Amino acid sequence: MTNDSPKPDDDAVRARVIEAADRLYYAYGVQAIGMDTLRTEAGVSLKRLYRLFPSKESILEQVLLHRHDMWNGLVERAIEGGEPRERLLAIYDMLARWFDEDDFRGCVFINCFGELGTTTPRVAEIVRTHKAGFQARLAELVAEAGGPQSLAPQLAILAEGAQTTAAIAGTNDAARQARQAAEVLIDAALGPATGTAQTRTSTTVTTARPAFRSRR
Incomplete structure (x- = not known):
């Protein structure tokens, strides 16, 4: 050897x-x-x-892949069970718990894009793929609830903005405020929750990983 x-x-x-x-x-x-x-x-x-x-970039790629898997796991655990409307709102409850963690420093993908996105195309590509995957998962939940396609990017923007705001403010207030705004959007699209609305059967689809070039 x-x-x-x-x-x-x-x-x-x-x-x-x-x-x-x-x-x-x-x-x-x-x-x-x-x-x-x-x-x-x-x-x-x-x-x-x-x-x-x-290279340092090859390490960062693997870190972001690791974070991508962590995020997807958090989302899937948060939306287990319940009606589609409640599953959509559960995203913001998950954010509130995350924002309360002592080591919360915002979204690692947003942070990395801010540092390196304009100078490192691979970082920008990975971040965009990750964010698109999250929005696609929301679109699946919106479709299960019978909502319009336009609702998913609106809910995604609330979640993304809450992460940045919470990192700056140092509180989880942004999660609560984003949840309230999401309820308004969901009610406008689907009608107020009645507790008796029929919903489609939920099917979990795992968000695809960003494509990473092999460095080994």
């Missing part, structure tokens, strides 16, 4: 690097964290770090 050959624990080390990068990038920003800081946090040599990840 040469020094450049894969090692049995490469997958575990790779996961450790991604976890450390996710934590550091989210807390301090991508550009503030150098590879030396990252390798110290992850407990891996600089040589091995560059063998596993040839």
Whole structure:
């Protein structure tokens, strides 16, 4: 086995690097964290770090993929059960819980786009794909509720704006306000909730991952 050959624990080390990068990038920003800081946090040599990840961009891509999966999991757990109208509103209840977490620093995708979106096309592509996936999931829920297609992007804008506002304000008020605005939009599109409205059968569709180029 040469020094450049894969090692049995490469997958575990790779996961450790991604976890450390996710934590550091989210807390301090991508550009503030150098590879030396990252390798110290992850407990891996600089040589091995560059063998596993040839560039900082390749690490960031994997961090964003990890966050994409985390977000989809949160959304799916939040909307389990209930009528379509309640499932749509559950998104904002999920946001309120997230905003209350001590380490909340806003949306990592919005943060990364603000830092690197204009200079790193891959970051912009990944962020846009992720956001489009969330809106598509909302569109599925809106369709199940019998609502118009125009409702999904309106609800998505409320959720996206709430994330940015909460990060700046440092409270979860934006989630409550976004939920109230969402109720107005949903009532206008579907009619006020009566508790007896018939709804379509819910079918969960997993949002596709952004397409990531292999760096291995």
